[in-house]
Amino acid sequence: RAHKTRNKHMTTSPSRIMKGSPSNPRKDATKKVASTVTQKSMINAPDFIISLSDRGEEIATILIDSLRGAGLSVDQAEHLLHVRAPFSTLCRVATKMGLTKSLKGATHTKLPFTIGTDLSMFEGYEDQQSFFSDLERKRLIDHVLQTAKLSNRYTIEKLPAGAMGVMLKGLLNVGIALVPACSLTGYISDIFPPHDEERKKRLGTTWENNKFPHIPVMDIKDYFGEKIGFYFAWLEHFTKWLIVPAIVGTAFFVLQKLGADPGLIASITSILTIIWGTLSLGFWKRRSHMLAYDWNVHESQENNEIMRPQFSGMRIEDPITGQLTLDYSNWYRWAKYAGLSLPLVVLAVMTQLTALYIFHVFRSTFADGNASHIFTSAVFTGYGIVQNLMTQIYPRVATFLVDWENYKTEVDHEKHLVRRVFVFNFIAQYSIPLYLVAVENDIHQLGNNLLSLTLTTELTRLVIFQTLVPFFMDYFKLKNSNFNLKNEKFNLKDEKLAKPPSPLRLYLPRVMQLGCLLMFAPAFPIVGLLALATAFLELKSVKFDLMNLFQRPIPISSSSIGNWENVLNHILNFSILSHVIIMYVVTDRFDWLGTLFFPDDTTLSKSVRGVIVAVVVEHVLMLIKMGVETIVDRNTPSSELKNAMRRDAIGRAMLLSHAVKNFETSETQMPLLTEQGKTSRAN
Numbered sequence: 001r002a003h004k005t006r007n008k009h010m011t012t013s014p015s016r017i018m019k020g021s022p023s024n025p026r027k028d029a030t031k032k033v034a035s036t037v038t039q040k041s042m043i044n045a046p047d048f049i050i051s052l053s054d055r056g057e058e059i060a061t062i063l064i065d066s067l068r069g070a071g072l073s074v075d076q077a078e079h080l081l082h083v084r085a086p087f088s089t090l091c092r093v094a095t096k097m098g099l100t101k102s103l104k105g106a107t108h109t110k111l112p113f114t115i116g117t118d119l120s121m122f123e124g125y126e127d128q129q130s131f132f133s134d135l136e137r138k139r140l141i142d143h144v145l146q147t148a149k150l151s152n153r154y155t156i157e158k159l160p161a162g163a164m165g166v167m168l169k170g171l172l173n174v175g176i177a178l179v180p181a182c183s184l185t186g187y188i189s190d191i192f193p194p195h196d197e198e199r200k201k202r203l204g205t206t207w208e209n210n211k212f213p214h215i216p217v218m219d220i221k222d223y224f225g226e227k228i229g230f231y232f233a234w235l236e237h238f239t240k241w242l243i244v245p246a247i248v249g250t251a252f253f254v255l256q257k258l259g260a261d262p263g264l265i266a267s268i269t270s271i272l273t274i275i276w277g278t279l280s281l282g283f284w285k286r287r288s289h290m291l292a293y294d295w296n297v298h299e300s301q302e303n304n305e306i307m308r309p310q311f312s313g314m315r316i317e318d319p320i321t322g323q324l325t326l327d328y329s330n331w332y333r334w335a336k337y338a339g340l341s342l343p344l345v346v347l348a349v350m351t352q353l354t355a356l357y358i359f360h361v362f363r364s365t366f367a368d369g370n371a372s373h374i375f376t377s378a379v380f381t382g383y384g385i386v387q388n389l390m391t392q393i394y395p396r397v398a399t400f401l402v403d404w405e406n407y408k409t410e411v412d413h414e415k416h417l418v419r420r421v422f423v424f425n426f427i428a429q430y431s432i433p434l435y436l437v438a439v440e441n442d443i444h445q446l447g448n449n450l451l452s453l454t455l456t457t458e459l460t461r462l463v464i465f466q467t468l469v470p471f472f473m474d475y476f477k478l479k480n481s482n483f484n485l486k487n488e489k490f491n492l493k494d495e496k497l498a499k500p501p502s503p504l505r506l507y508l509p510r511v512m513q514l515g516c517l518l519m520f521a522p523a524f525p526i527v528g529l530l531a532l533a534t535a536f537l538e539l540k541s542v543k544f545d546l547m548n549l550f551q552r553p554i555p556i557s558s559s560s561i562g563n564w565e566n567v568l569n570h571i572l573n574f575s576i577l578s579h580v581i582i583m584y585v586v587t588d589r590f591d592w593l594g595t596l597f598f599p600d601d602t603t604l605s606k607s608v609r610g611v612i613v614a615v616v617v618e619h620v621l622m623l624i625k626m627g628v629e630t631i632v633d634r635n636t637p638s639s640e641l642k643n644a645m646r647r648d649a650i651g652r653a654m655l656l657s658h659a660v661k662n663f664e665t666s667e668t669q670m671p672l673l674t675e676q677g678k679t680s681r682a683n
Contacts, residue, residue, distance in 0.1 A: 046075075046082035047141050050179075051190040051495055053079075058160040059168075059187050062151070066178050070148040072141065080495070085141045087128040093140045094132070100296055135222060138193050138555045145179045145191065146309075175326060180309030190495065192551045199223055204547055212536060213239040217291075224546070225555025226297055231506050233291055234284065234561050238514065239535045241280040245517060245528030248272065252525040262443070263587035266522040270579040271624065273521045277572045278625050282632030285565070292559040311408045326408075333405050341401045345420065348394060352427045356435055394424050395504060411562075414503065418563045421504060422511075426571075429512055433520055438581050443523050500553035501545070507564050510538060514568065518575040522582045576621045580614050 052060060056079065064074045064081065071089035075082045085093075094113045101113045102123040111121075119125035132140065150156065156169050164185045171181035182188040203223050206216045215236040221229025252265050292298040313328035398420040407413040437443070517531045591606070 045196065046084055046194060047137055048083040048145065048191060048193050049495065050081040050083060050188055051079060051192075052081065053186055053189040055160075055164060056182075056187045056189070058165075059182060062154050062159070063178065063182065063187075065153060066151040067145075067148055069151045069153075070144050072144055072148075083141065083145070085137065085144065087131070089144070090132050090137065090140050093143055094136075097140070097143060099136065099140070133222070134196070134199075135225060135555050138225075139557065142554055147177050148179060150178050174312065174315065175324070176309055184309055191554075192495075193554060195552045196223075200547065207543065212539070213243075215539070221295060224553055225557070226295055227503065227556040227558040228546075228553060229295070230288070230291065230558055230561050231503070233287065234564075235510065235535065235539060237284050237287060238280060238510070239532070239539070241276070241283075242517075242528060242532040242535060245273070245276060245521065246532040247528075249521060249525035249528035256525070263583070265525070266579075266583050266586045269525050270522040270583060270621065273518060274572075274576065274579070274621055274625050275628055277518050277575070278628040279632060281565070281568055281572065282629060286632075288560050288565075297557055297559045307408055308410060308413060310403060311406060313406070313408075328406050328408065333407075336405050341405060341420075344397065344401065345423070348397075348424050349427055352390075352424075352431055356431050390428055391425055391508075394428075395421050395508075398424070415563045417504060418567065421508060422567050425508060425512055426515070430515070430519065433516075434578070434581075437520075437523065437578075437585060443582070443586060497551045498549055500550045501542075503562070506542065507561070510535065511564060511567055511571075515571040515575075518571055519578040520582070522579050523586070572625070576618060576625065579621060580618045583617065584610060584614050 050063075056063075060076065060081070064076065067074045067081075067083065071085065071092065073084040073086060091113070098112050100111060103111060103121060104123045104125070113122070119131070122131070124131050150172060156172055159165050159169055159172075164187065167185045168181055168187065171184060172178070176184075179188065179191070183191065200223070203216070203219050206219050210216055213236060215232050217229055217233045217236060220232050249269070252269055256262060256265055289298070307326065311326060311328070313326040315324050316327045317323070318325045395417075398417055402413055402417045402420065405416070407416060513531050513534055517527050521527055591610070
């Protein structure tokens with residue numbers, strides 16, 4: 001009776017003190033039925049599939065025994081290993097990773113799950129199959145796969161011989177886990193969670209029922225993981241916000257064609273664009289905080305981050321834990337960066353500038369004559385195709401360089417990779433538009449350039465590189481597979497599907513398109529409509545690829561879109577300079593403002609007065625941006641999130657209070673017999 005009373009207090013007290021929405025029995029029953037159907041369909045399905053290479057059979061027995069020793073259930077079917085995990089293993093790994101679970105009757109209150117905890121205090125404890133969600137199961141099993149060591153039944157000397165065996169022994173000797181080491185040496189060709197066709201079909205139906213620009217972000221997160229979920233949440237957010245510049249920009253574009261003052265249009269568009277960009281980034285930051293809290297990833301995940309398998313270094317003793325760990329000197333990394341990475345980055349930049357100079361020479365040579373317009377349009381189109389090829393090649397070069405520089409964690413690796421690729425793409429995509437504004441002072445040709453570059457770049461990327469290339473790669477890999485392009489239903493084995501797209505591939509095109517809007521809207525207001533149209537095409541293309549052409553990605557925990565927020569903020573800051581240059585050209589060096597500020601001054605030339613006014617305008621635009629940021633208060637959670645976090649804190653405090661009272665009661669009723677027992681109970 002005391003045990004039941006304690007459980008009753010633990011589960012009902014938080015729900016009484018926290019004013020949440022009342023539960024809906026019909027809705028809860030529907031969720032329970034859907035969850036039961038999903039879990040039943042997954043009982044016999046593996047959580048992960050490990051595909052062995054031709055040489056993988058040499059180590060299959062060792063690999064299976066080691067994974068079973070780590071608590072996993074492994075079955076072999078030819079060259080495939082089907083991996084599952086029993087409930088006890090999931091509980092052990094959840095305790096190790098500090099996984100938090102929702103309390104029964106108080107879904108917004110979560111506590112870390114630990115072995116020995118009374119499961120009845122958590123939501124969904126009745127069914128072990130559904131206690132851990134599909135996403136949590138995948139993440140827990142992936143943690144085991146990435147950390148499992150060689151079984152004690154085997155020694156490193158018993159591993160296969162040969163070049164691959166020597167490499168494998170070397171990786172294991174420096175502390176790399178077994179599965180990552182086998183992947184790096186080629187014994188394992190692929191590791192992936194298989195698609196759940198039933199859930200994927202249900203997700204596709206839900207997705208189709210959502211009208212553009214709405215996206216079922218929660219369902220996408222539950223199936224693909226938080227990292228993909230944050231991408232689609234970000235894409236949905238900015239697609240909705242693009243409706244405003246698309247409408248306003250189109251109206252201003254029509255006014256320009258009707259003969260409105262271009263200087264006035266550019267000035268108004270500049271101010272509105274800066275305000276729009278600041279507001280959109282600020283409100284995205286708020287939504288990102290709220291999503292991170294709702295998805296239970298708002299707390300730092302760095303402590304649970306696993307070292308990259310590709311990382312190598314010297315074994316040293318950790319000063320905090322006392323355990324041996326790998327370390328790599330920053331001096332070596334800087335030497336690599338200065339010796340090869342930086343020269344290659346400079347070479348890539350110089351290549352773009354050389355192409356820009358060649359464009360300038362040809363354009364100057366053919367400036368006169370009837371063929372000038374046709375030639376210029378052809379050059380723009382050709383430059384767009386070549387630039388798209390370069391943007392497909394350079395990320396691979398940048399990935400090689402960042403891998404070679406040997407960063408320890410995925411966070412550091414991704415941060416440096418984003419920086420390299422963004423700098424190159426910034427110069428590649430924006431060099432000609434900036435040249436046309438700053439050097440040629442040709443606003444009309446700038447509009448033609450942005451239009452042709454947008455069309456050629458987006459169509460080339462979406463049609464060729466993002467759809468046709470993966471499709472034909474799969475086609476040649478699966479000549480005997482049946483597919484029906486008309487119905488967009490492919491019967492392809494998960495093993496043969498293309499690798500899931502990287503975050504860089506997803507974010508980069510949309511970030512650069514937003515940058516085009518932020519930087520050149522005063523000169524070509526209709527660029528907002530182009531950005532909205534390409535966002536629509538991107539949404540359809542990525543949806544089709546993820547649901548049909550790519551493997552299901554391993555669910556990666558993420559609390560935001562990462563370094564891309566900083567990239568967007570840098571673009572917004574640089575766009576202020578771009579706007580000043582555009583207004584300087586359109587208003588004839590700020591002629592009317594120069595006359596207003598210096599009415600009787602004849603000692604200053606028109607150009608000097610224009611530069612002075614340009615500096616003043618730049619400061620004014622920067623103050624507008626800072627003022628809007630202060631109002632939005634980007635770095636502070638919204639009031640809704642504050643209330644949710646306060647509700648969570650109160651629930652935890654009440655649970656702790658009940659636990660202390662129960663402990664004191666049991667202390668008086670259960671005398672301790674030994675000094676060792678007293679010390680243990682006190683601890």
